[in-house]
Amino acid sequence: MKRFVVFFILLSFLTCNTSVLAEVLEGHAEKTDVYEQQMQQELFTGKVEHLERKDVINMTVSQVLDSNINMEGDEFFAEVTDEVKGDTGVIIPKGTIAHGRISQTGDAKRLGRQAWISLDFDYLVTPDGREIPIEGKMSTKLHPVAEASKIVAQDVGYTLAGGAVGGFMALNWLGLEAAIASQGYTVAGGAAIGGAIGLGMALIRKGHDVLIAPGDEIRVKINTSVPLPVYKESALMQHEMFYPGLDIHISDIKHETDPFGEVNTITLTVMISNMSDKTFSGLDMALVNDYNSVFRPSIFGDTKLMFKQIRPGDKFAGRVSFAVDNVNRSFWLTFYDRRKGNALTKISLDNAYRNVSEKTKKKNLKLRKRKTNFKKEEDLLNIE
DSSP: HHHHHHHHHHHHHHHHHEEEEEHHHHHHHHHHHHHHHHHHHHEEEEEEEEOOOOOOOEESSOOOOOTTTTTOOOEEEEESSOOOEOOSSSSEEETOOOEEEEEEEEOOOOOTTEEEEEEEEEEEEESOOOOOEEEEEHHHHHHHHHHHHHHHHHHHHHHHHHHHHHHHHHHHHHHHHHHHTTHHHHHHHHHHHHHHHHEEEEHBBBBOOOOEOOTEEEEEEEEEEEEEEEEOOGGGOOOOOOOEEEEEEEEEEEEOOTTTTTEEEEEEEEEEEEEESSEEGGGGGGEEEOOOOOOOOOSSSSOOOTTTTEETTTTEEEEEEESSSSTTTTTEEEEETTOOOOOEEEEHHHHTTSSSOOHHHHHHHHEEEEEEEOOOOOOOTOOO
16 A cells, blocks of 8 residues: 555656656757757858769778678778868868778689779768768779770780790700801791790780778769868867977978888978977887877988987977878877877877978879779789
8 A cells, every 4th residue: 555655656746747857858959959059160161062973082991802802792991081172171071981882893814804893882971970971983993995905915015025035945945056047037936936825824814803901092983962061170180289398390291102112101391399308319209190000210211310319409300201001091290208108299290281282292192092903912822
């Protein structure tokens, strides 16, 4: 009986206060709307521009796509590596995530025909959490005419190489005297045999498989027109950390190749004014990316700053290079406390890149686009 009375009292209380609860919930919804409006004002200028048809977005994949392993329908993610700008500002920031699927694949075949992968993209997710539907496409497949001409050029190369080898073998086996006595027919015959061997190599030669790896830059063509708000420049600035008295200015950022031809080096032109209470050297600095990977100065670049002591009151201007795993990531030039090992200063390369000359930006883009065939290298351990 007591339990029934308690239950009846609680039920009466909840019934009487339903309107109060509704008001509380309604007030929470209003606060959310106000918060969203404030976020909109902080992020965007209020202007709207369009991501136009035939626009191209530069991206890098987040996982390996291999024509030998991946199948049609496989999902993957990519990341935008260059801001997409309209007439009045940025509409897609660097770091935006793209969702895609493998739409088609083709195996490598005889006659030197290459494997290929076609990718479809259906939406983007911006750093501020907006999901943008798009229709984008990218393929490593060559145009049929371009592919045929490429194969012909390669096969002629094989045949000529075979002919040269055949002629050289004839000279070695029969001697120069025999070649002169036969008025060169021995060399011609050897060249013909070599040419036949070269042609045979061309007929049985198989094209390369395709591999797109993180760090490889792909260019995605947009097939839809999408209205997008324009970002404020202040909303796109990366967080930085400063140490009192240590002033660091990055005036130039270049992407370069290492001694092996890989585009994995970032060279900075820096000006340092040390009015702090600490002494620094190049060994106290590093590039740190958005995955917290640390890269120290490269011995293949300018090493003047690497071994220089920058004492309180000193000023320095020079260049320093860093070998990194992916030049497309976001990086911070970081100075560390030599004794404690903690970071004292973090300067964003993305922020500094906004003030780099257009000439340098074009050179960097051209260098990054140099690898466009996505050829998969042969596995030296594969004995099949």
